[in-house]
Amino acid sequence: MRVLVVGGGGREHALCWALAASPLLTKLWCAPGNPGIAELAECVPIGATEIAKLVGFAKVEKVDLVVAGPEAPLTLGLADACAAAGIKCFGPTAAAARLEGSKAFTKEVADAAGVPTAAWARFEDPAAARAYILQRGAPIVVKADGLAAGKGVVVASTVEEAEAAIADIMESRVHGTAGASVVIEECLPGEEVSFFALCDGTTALPMAAAQDHKRVGEGDTGPNTGGMGAYSPPPAFTDALRDEAMDRIIRPTLAEMAKRGAPFQGVLFAGLMLTGDGPKLIEFNVRFGDPECQALMLRLRSDLLPALLAACDGELSRFDLRWEAHPSLVVVMAAEGYPGTPRKGTEIRGLERAAQVPGVQLFHAGTARREDGALVADGGRVLTVAATGQTLRAARDAAYAAVDVVDWPGGFCRRDIGWRAL
Structure with missing residues (x-):
């Protein structure tokens, strides 16, 4: 093919x-x-x-x-x-991709399908948004309604932080037109996981779950990013919770999208919060996560190509996927300045030696070749250092052993990926 x-x-x-x-x-x-x-x-x-x-x-x-x-x-x-x-x-088609293109649309679909999710409201007027925040109090979540490259979410621990998010998103338009409106949600307590399912419009096939680290700083501090690392599988996401997520979140959404004349085909990425009342939907994405995809591909033992074809051809009901039981862990190496303005053009060396660490696989993201052939940073998140191991600790140790071999003074990474599970 x-x-x-x-x-x-x-x-x-x-x-x-x-x-x-x-x-x-x-x-x-x-x-x-x-x-x-x-x-x-x-x-x-x-x-x-x-x-x-x-x-x-x-x-x-x-x-x-x-x-x-x-x-x-x-x-x-x-x-x-x-x-x-x-x-x-x-x-998915553009109509079905609205599940990621508009957070308000996702909330409307979730409500119609009976999918458990956080209480929410949508605003186009900053003053009305601020009034709602004052009424609800903190902690509270403020989201740009449109696409913001994974950076349009602010989990505000105080009313002042939430008001500042409204100013940034709706008035300063730090995320461009994505911030023309916002969705404000209750802050759900619990542990967050990324769960993926292949869909062919009518059938959903569970893939695997991962847990990513969105904030730029160790201990989950600082602003949100596109993702600074991930690991799979997250111990908190049991088989029973997976089945519950399929029954209460994935399949009802698939049915509701078909009912709306926009059947969903592709990979449905559900951001879930594991609460005391079971998994609740935070948001949907309509593609593989980054860096969760890297963690999943290291564990996938089935041939990916026929699985993708089965989703396209409506044949997932006859398909199954095999996964490596051993965990994987991914560390993102980012350029100085990220998630603000990253410093581009810094040279990266040592990747050949890093790739020789047992269990390690390197994936490029924001890299480029200089005219003299040297590898340089050309984006915010620049490299993904991924590893598998008999245990999560072994996978983490292998990943960081490879990180330490990479010679890149212009880059940085979090040193605590996997801390929740470890």
């Missing part, structure tokens, strides 16, 4: 890594890709949101399957454009 992966981050590197191992694969492209992906696939200089160019390339090259990595091309209609061209695409 001829496959095109769309995107150029650590998630897409992990997807390419898994797909490259499939005996069904005959040709692999990635648009735009990165230097790490270039070792597995032919990189194509087309941006992830250049829908017409992506579909045009897929037609010319007779691509059998397009695999969408990030959310932006999906909300812009990549799957719709592929379908119009007669090309299979793993990922």
Whole structure:
């Protein structure tokens, strides 16, 4: 099969890594890709949101399957454009991708489907939002309604923090048009997990769960990021909780989306809070998480390619997935300045030695090649150092052993990934 992966981050590197191992694969492209992906696939200089160019390339090259990595091309209609061209695409239509494109839409779907979630309200007026915050008190959660690259959520411990979030999101527009409206939610107590299910429009197949570390600082301090690390499986997410999440959250959502004429096909990423009343939905994403995808791909023992095809073809009811029992852990190495303005152009050395640490797999995210061939930072989250081990502690030790070999003075990472479980 001829496959095109769309995107150029650590998630897409992990997807390419898994797909490259499939005996069904005959040709692999990635648009735009990165230097790490270039070792597995032919990189194509087309941006992830250049829908017409992506579909045009897929037609010319007779691509059998397009695999969408990030959310932006999906909300812009990549799957719709592929379908119009007669090309299979793993990922939801633009109508179904609203589950990530609008947090208010997700809440409306959850309420209609009877999915347990936090109490919420949507606001377009900053004054009304502030009044609601004063009425509800803190802690409270403020979210930009639109896409904000994983950074549009503020968990405010005080009313003042929540009011500052309204100022940043709605008035200063730090997340652009994503902040034209906000969703304000009650702050749910409990432990947060990322749970993934493959969906074909009618059937949902549970994948695995992970726990990520959103805040930039150790001990979960500082501003939210796209993710500073993850591990899988989270011990708190038992098989019983997985089954409950499928029955009360995933399947009812799938049924409600089909009822609305927007059946969901792709991977449904449920951000869950494990509360005393069971799992509750925080939000949906319509693609694999980053860095959770890296943690999952290291544990996946089934061939990824036929699983994605089964989702496209409505055949998941006849499919199953096998997972490695041993855990995986992922450490994100980011450029100085992240999650603000990252410092680009700093040289990275030592990756060959880091990759030789037993159990370690390196995934590139924000990297580039300089004219002289040197590898340099070209983004915020730059590298993902992933590892497996007999135990979570062993996986963590291997990952940090590889991190310590990387020679990159311009980068940093959290040193406490996995602390909740350990």
